[in-house]
Amino acid sequence: xxxxxxxxxxxxxxxxxxxxxxxxxxxxxxxxxxxxxxxxxxxxxxxxxxxxxxxxxxxxxxxxxxxxxxxxxxxxxxxxxxxxxxxxxxxxxxxxxxxxxxxxxxxxxxxxxxxxxxxxxxxxxxxxxxxxxxxxxxxxxxxxxxxxxxxxxxxxxxxxxxxxxxxxxxxxxxxxxxxxxxxxxxxxxxxxxxxxxxxxxxxxxxxxxxxxxxxxxxxxxxxxxxxxxxxxxxxxxxxxxxxxxxxxxxxxxxxxxxxxxxxxxxxxxxxxxxxxxxxxxxxxxxxxxxxxxxxxxxxxxxxxxxxxxxxxxxxxxxxxxxxxxxxxxxxxxxxxxxxxxxxxxxxxxxxxxxxxxxxxxxxxxxxxxxxxxxxxxxxxxxxxxxxxxxxxxxxxxxxxxxxxxxxxxxxxxxxxxxxxxxxxxxxxxxxxxx
Numbered sequence: 001x002x003x004x005x006x007x008x009x010x011x012x013x014x015x016x017x018x019x020x021x022x023x024x025x026x027x028x029x030x031x032x033x034x035x036x037x038x039x040x041x042x043x044x045x046x047x048x049x050x051x052x053x054x055x056x057x058x059x060x061x062x063x064x065x066x067x068x069x070x071x072x073x074x075x076x077x078x079x080x081x082x083x084x085x086x087x088x089x090x091x092x093x094x095x096x097x098x099x100x101x102x103x104x105x106x107x108x109x110x111x112x113x114x115x116x117x118x119x120x121x122x123x124x125x126x127x128x129x130x131x132x133x134x135x136x137x138x139x140x141x142x143x144x145x146x147x148x149x150x151x152x153x154x155x156x157x158x159x160x161x162x163x164x165x166x167x168x169x170x171x172x173x174x175x176x177x178x179x180x181x182x183x184x185x186x187x188x189x190x191x192x193x194x195x196x197x198x199x200x201x202x203x204x205x206x207x208x209x210x211x212x213x214x215x216x217x218x219x220x221x222x223x224x225x226x227x228x229x230x231x232x233x234x235x236x237x238x239x240x241x242x243x244x245x246x247x248x249x250x251x252x253x254x255x256x257x258x259x260x261x262x263x264x265x266x267x268x269x270x271x272x273x274x275x276x277x278x279x280x281x282x283x284x285x286x287x288x289x290x291x292x293x294x295x296x297x298x299x300x301x302x303x304x305x306x307x308x309x310x311x312x313x314x315x316x317x318x319x320x321x322x323x324x325x326x327x328x329x330x331x332x333x334x335x336x337x338x339x340x341x342x343x344x345x346x347x348x349x350x351x352x353x354x355x356x357x358x359x360x361x362x363x364x365x366x367x368x369x370x371x372x373x374x375x376x377x378x379x380x381x382x383x384x385x386x387x388x389x390x391x392x393x394x395x396x397x398x399x400x401x402x403x404x405x406x407x408x409x410x411x412x413x414x415x416x417x418x419x420x421x422x423x424x425x426x427x428x429x430x431x432x433x434x
Contacts, residue, residue, distance in 0.1 A: 020156045021168060023217045024099075024149050029172040030209035031103060034110055034202030035143070036180020037187070040288040041281060043270045043401070045117055045195050046071050046132060052125035065405035067129070069398040072267050074133055076393030078140025083147045083390060087383025090148045091376065094221045095155065098148045100213055105142030106206035109135045114199025135199075140390075147386035151379040154370045155220035163307050163315075163367035170299035170363050178292030185285035242384045247372040250430045254316065255365040256388040257424050262323055262358050263396025264417030265330050268404045272330070275410065276337030277344070290348070291355055298359035312364040313432045317425070319361030324421035326354025331414030338409040368431075 050064045090098040116131035150169060157165035183205075184198050191197040243249040265272075273279040273287055303315075329350035336343050366385065373381040403412035 018156075019216075020152055020218050020220045021165065023213065024152045025168050025172050027099065027103070027209045027213045027217060028146070028149050028169060029176050030212065031106060031206050032173050032176025033180040033183060034106060034176075034205045036177040036288070036292060037184040037198045037202045037205075038110065038113065040181050040184060040270055040285050041195060041198055043068055043072065043267065044274065044281065044284075046129070047271070049121050049125045049128050049132070052121045053129070065401040065403075066398065069267070069401035071129075071132055071136060072397035072401065073394040075136045075140035075143070076390040076397070078137050079144040079146075079390030080387045080394060082141050082144035083386035084380060084383035086145050087147045087151060087379035087381075087386070089379075090145075090151055090221065091379040094219045095148050095152045095379070096213075096217050096219045098145050099152075099217065100210060102142045102145030102148070103206055103210035103213060106139060107203050107210065109138035109142060110199050110203035110206055112138070112199075114196040114203065116196075117199055118194070118196035144383075144386070144390070147383040148379060150366055150370070150382045150386070152220050154378040154382065159371045162371050163312055163363055164304055166363035166366045166370070167299045167303050167307070169366075170303070170359055171296060174292050174294075174296030174299055174359070176292070178289050178296050181285040181288040181292065185282045185289075188281055188285070242381055245372075248369050248381065248385075250427055251316075251365050251368050251372075252385050252388050254320075254424055254427045254431060255361070255385060256392050257420055258320060258323065258358075258361055259389045259392035260396050261327060261417040261420035261424075262354065263393050264400045264403075264413040264420070265327050265354065267397040267400045268410070268413055271401070271404060272334060272410065276334055277342055277347075287351075291351055294352055294355045295359050298356050299363060302356075303359060303363065312368040313428065315360045315364035316368075316431065317428045319357040319359075319364070320421055320424045320428075322353045322357030322360065324357075324418050326350045326352070326357060327414050327421065328418035329353065331411050331418065334410040334414060338411075 046068045047064065050067050054063050054067070086098050086102070112131060113135040116128045116135060119125075119128040119131075121128065146169070150166065153165040153168060154162065183201060187197040187201050188195075242252060269288070269291075270284055273284045279287070306315075327350070329346055333343050333347050333350060336346070366382065369381060369385050370378060399416065400413040403416065404410050406412060
């Protein structure tokens, strides 16, 4: 099915642009509170149900890791498939309806996650796991609209301010990820032994984000003043075209590999805190909250200060170095824990380095891709980049959790992540030339 590429005319005043930036920040922030509530507990909750179904033999440990990894990856698989689609549709029909559709989807699937977590593991572990997969798949489809939020930023900022604008999404993510775990910890304190509470609270927050967006979010998609473009609703060749573009292809590839390396520790952090440090659920929430605060401070303050003097390429290079050091240090933390040492100082240093690095790289890559992309293709190309990132998050959890459970030291996923990140550095000159 072919489509032309008209767009809804909207005012282009600075007042409308500031309003759009503020509202998309609030909407993304509230929605990501729900993400921050669920993520710290998801691997642990799923692990408990999987343990009921699979034996604890050496082979069983590997299968358990594979199932939990597939559950975590299912979210990103849907983002891989749907991010370019939502971006392309938003280029045609506008950003606002796509963002609202994603938010209402989050309400439904977070609530389903809560219901699944309420099922008894001893008798309904299989049913619960099926519902977990459905909930994560649905949430992934809904969450794939984050590229559309990035397109709102691109619509509302001039090219020379693009990286400042993209940092807004990162700051919203940081705030959501900082306070989401705290809300999750509070939910577990108010409703002990009721893991379903975190799903229902996340659904309620997404509903609040939907209400806010419905009431206040303006449309930012501008009139296409160029010749009509004929484009498909579903276009599998879009990724190939983007990668073949010398200006943006290397940036997308770098972002993909960096996200893959970062994902090697991200998905296993909850398991690491339990196995290496013996932390309870509420304590793990606090560690995740610390990660969010680091992300918030980096993108909300430090990045925006340095962006006046540093280029996107400089941020990307430094981000890779910091991420590699942080993920590698986490490997040292896990190895030390396997020999009886609990190195809390090194844990916090490693997390800080890895998160600051990722906070430097993410908005810079998005801004660079946006600045090098035609205005009529912002949604599609940013969606392709989000899709590439999602593909990394598909592979990351499967590799990460499987490797994590394959050795007693849990060292392998962090060694893999650090190695992948170091291999990214030779890409920097090609990105600079683009």
